[in-house]
Amino acid sequence: MLEKSGIFGIDRVKTATLGLALAGLVAGVLLHLFGQPALARSAWIAGTLPALGALLLEIVGSVRRGEVGLDVLAALSMSSALLFGESLAACIVALMYSGGTMLEVLAEGRARREMHDLLSRVPRFALRHRDGQIDRVPLDAVAPGDRLLIPQGDVVPVDGTIQSEGAFLDTSALTGESLPQRMAVGGEALSGATNAGEPFDIIATRRAEESTYAGIVRLVEAAQRSKAPMARLADRWSLGFMLVAVTIAVVAWWATSDPVRAVAVLVIATPCPLILAVPVALVAGLSRAAHFGVLVKGAKALEAMARMHTLVLDKTGTLTDGRPRITGIESAGALTEDALLRLAASLDQVSKHPVAQAIVAAAKARALALATPAEVHESPGEGAEGIVEGRRVRVGGFSYVHAALTAPGTRPEAPGAGAVIVAVDGSPAGHLVMADPLRDGVCATLQGLRREGIARIVLATGDRPEVAARVTAGLGIDAVRAELSPDEKVALVLAEREGGPTMMVGDGVNDAPALAAADIGIAMGARGAAASAEAADVVLLVDRIDPLVAGLTVAREARMIALQSVVAGIGLSVIGMIAAALGYLEPVEGALLQEVIDVAVILNALRALRIAPPQEVRDAS
Template identity: 65%
Template sequence: MRDFLQDRLKVALLAISLTGLVAGLGLSLAGLPQAAHLAWSAGVIPVLLGLVIEIFRSLRQGEVGLDIVAALSMTAALLFNETLAAAVVAVMYSGGTFLESFAEGRARREMSNLLSRVPRTASRRLDDTVEEVPLDQIEPGDLLLIRQGDVAPVDGTLASDQAMLDQSALTGESLPVWLDRDCEVMSGSTNAGEAFDLRATRQAKDSTYAGIVRLVEAAQNSKAPMARMADRFSLGFLFVTVVIAVAAWWFTGDPIRAVAVLVVATPCPLILAVPVALVAGLSRAAHFGVLIKGAKPLEALARIKTLILDKTGTLTDGRPVIVAIETFADLSEAEVLHFAAALDQGSKHPIAQALVKEAKARGGTLPFPDNLVETPGEGISGSVSGRKVAVAGSGFISAQLGLPASASKAGETGEVIVALAVDGELAGHVVMADTLREGTKELLTGLRSRGIGRILLATGDRRAVAEAITEGLGLDAVRSEMTPDQKVLLVLTERKNGPVMMVGDGVNDAPALAAADIGVAMGARGAAASAEAADVVLLVDHLDRLLSGLEVAQRSQRIALESVAVGISLSVAGMIAAALGYLTPVQGALAQEVIDVAVILNALRALRINPTVLSKSAET
């Protein structure tokens, strides 16, 4: 509400100053100079009063800004009867603040769209009926109907055979994706196909979309540290402006030159370009699935020199996949997978579920097993197509069959061997591992090219596992068997080499994420604790979005600095020209208006940043 009233006030002041300027020009052309002066003064005074109030408010907060220059220029112009120049400055100042507000509103558009899409109710199935209920009444296990065009209100799993979802608001992926039964559905996804059923797994307040909305609101309420830096610089610029104005008056004896200097110097592009460019950068990063929690993390991200990566779920996919199938007896690889996956349909173990998913992905039809008996922590046995089948670790199967335990380095390198017995004989091994994310080496090379000098791995796994997974990546160091507090210590130690970024996805990573200059959480599947502790959340499960976010941050900061440098240089040049008598107060005011509009438009270039390296999903 406060922002709304402030925006309305800016519109009103712009309208008053513009009306006064136009009315005064009309009266002047009609040969009524005194009436024209009154009209111009009437358009200036409300803007000047509002400006003085804002200056006193800033001074109480310990901030000194270049609004003082605008107030001095309007006051001086009125005192020396340069009412037309004062009117132009008033229009220029009120128009500049309005344009800044408009630019920030445009830059925040994508984030505001996230907030506006929050569903308020959900359609819950109850027996043979469907009832509309408030979101806070949805509990895990409820079956929800998601109609075409509806937004998934909570996280859940797909209870229908298939669904087509538009996840662009969350991930930046422009094309809808197809999901199969039991796949995870993120809240905030839009149903782009036929209606489907969703089995809720979380309450609305704990779901992905609710967390994203909280992060977005925090980002919108942040103030850029670079803007505070601009406030500090403004004191020096104010001093230079006053010195030039006083010198022009002192050496020429003409107070009008001092007025011209003051009007050229206001309003300063330093306080316009920086927030516009950084807020635009936040919006652009969010478009590519990188949610940065404010302007301060955006600036810090642009300065990162050291990167520390967690392993499981960050450097790797965090999900076991089949890397090899060994066959014994007379079964083929396909048959080994068929029997193992069919039996594992009766188990909730992550390895079992990964086997089932892989078998279905390969096009296999799995019969449902009978006579299931699961030994927790050991394995599962039963009947598949009339044959007696058992799936477990190789040691357990060997002991059951009376075979000697086979020596294996699988445990040492992080691989898992799933043994299959059929009709009392060892039939095969399925070797599974958490594999490195595709394109990781190219990603690390890209990060180094963006200025990151050191890249380290920090994991709780054994050293042999860590070294095996990172072989050939060219990391500067590998730290294994680390506890959460040791990861924090590593972050603090690495600060001697420059600002540190930590990337992780688990609860155990949250302390290190909070300790780092920039903490990055894998928000698509990561723990809520890591997302809350992080400064940056990758909304899609692609680590290469980190490179996209880094590039957006660096280019946004560069655009802001370019705008400031060019704007200040042109302002100083204009002040010197005014001091030498080449610009009248009116001409100086018009020149500064052109400068301010130019730097704001230049800052808005951050809305068009397209990272040079994007994941395939982002490109499509």
């Protein structure tokens, strides 16, 4: 990659060639006006040669990489103009080509502005409480468990748990949500959010490199290095376009015996809008999608999103909250509901399992006083056993709990939900009915996805069929596949791909293989499982799927704008070439006309920065 410099970060070579071409053109015009035609031609040639030399070096590099693009046509038009004495036209082409590439750089710079703003906000230091003092420490020195002060206006440096009352956070850089949010004690503060209220403290839960904002920055940097498949397609189309341009030029020369006609044709054919419109429109689309909380890893993925036919959805954490809740308590003995819940929650205080945490949260919501358990032994994924107030309590799945009972019990019926069994002193005491509820607005989101071109929606889950059936009732999902292992999810995605381009949405480590197998993999939340975010092509910056509707809108319209610009630009160029071949345009006039065409397609491509999803989608996001 060529070195960048200057206030706009513009390529030094492009800056120099543009400046020399402009200086040569102006000097030549002045010399011509003062009656020095020979010196004027020399000035125009001098203004052309640097641009031509730089262009030839780019062509050599492209050929070595196995790429042949429209740069060849630009070099051919400059060379032929110099060869046949049209030095003014050659200089205008040099100025036009270097100016066009400069416009592309500036346009992409504008399109990337939101991403650059994201990168520029990366914190470098944190304020850490230590021994009654507040120290300013490098971000790398912050470890989980450190207590940090977040001053007003500062960016939260790492993910953490809020320790102060009424923290006020602006999350617009992460989610596009314009209104700051009031957060309670114990709420999660994501790195990258801005303190919009009074100073507050957090307890760091992740190191800086593992936090939400660091993950977003890495994904943005990867997105900025991408090249769209449409741009590569443009390079392939360039051979056909060059053949058309050269054919028209040769026919015009042969029919009229006038080489200037051929020069005029080649001049107006360069540079083709294919070079400019596609990358500008898609990079603008990347920026616009990020504004709505959809971080696309590159223009390739954005272009592919516009053509998706099938959506495969994981259930837990995608359609549902991924946080189980107690929906019922059934006591099997003398214990009341509150007493049963208090014993189970007292034991589960030692567990980090989501179900155990949900049981503890439910007990605290009822203001139950929890006891401190003793002799606790936890079997990961199965349950826990210990002493609570002198009674032996066992909490977990049916097989785990009943393996230790003095008398066998009956498996409780909990259609569409799960049951946590509670045993006290070796006897069944009851069970807690757990369910993972649907996220708010899921039905409207799925309808929005269908409006954006998704023809088939499939649910893929590892849960039991009855749970999957309950969750999807009334959602209009086309197919439900339950009790799937990670390998079976991959097989499902590959099977769906045979029917059309397929994207997969998931949030867990077990979803990573399926995300990688899909045409487009979408991970829920940049702070989710690292494996799923790494395997995905798109990351939703919030743990909801509704921003995906806006992302699909942006992808589809950005691709359409790119195609419109290409078709219009090529069409105008072909009309101009025919006019030049018929003698209606001189080389200088053709060069000026092509410059107007190039500016027009760039401005049209920048319309992608103003893509706006329907109002109901913005409200939901």
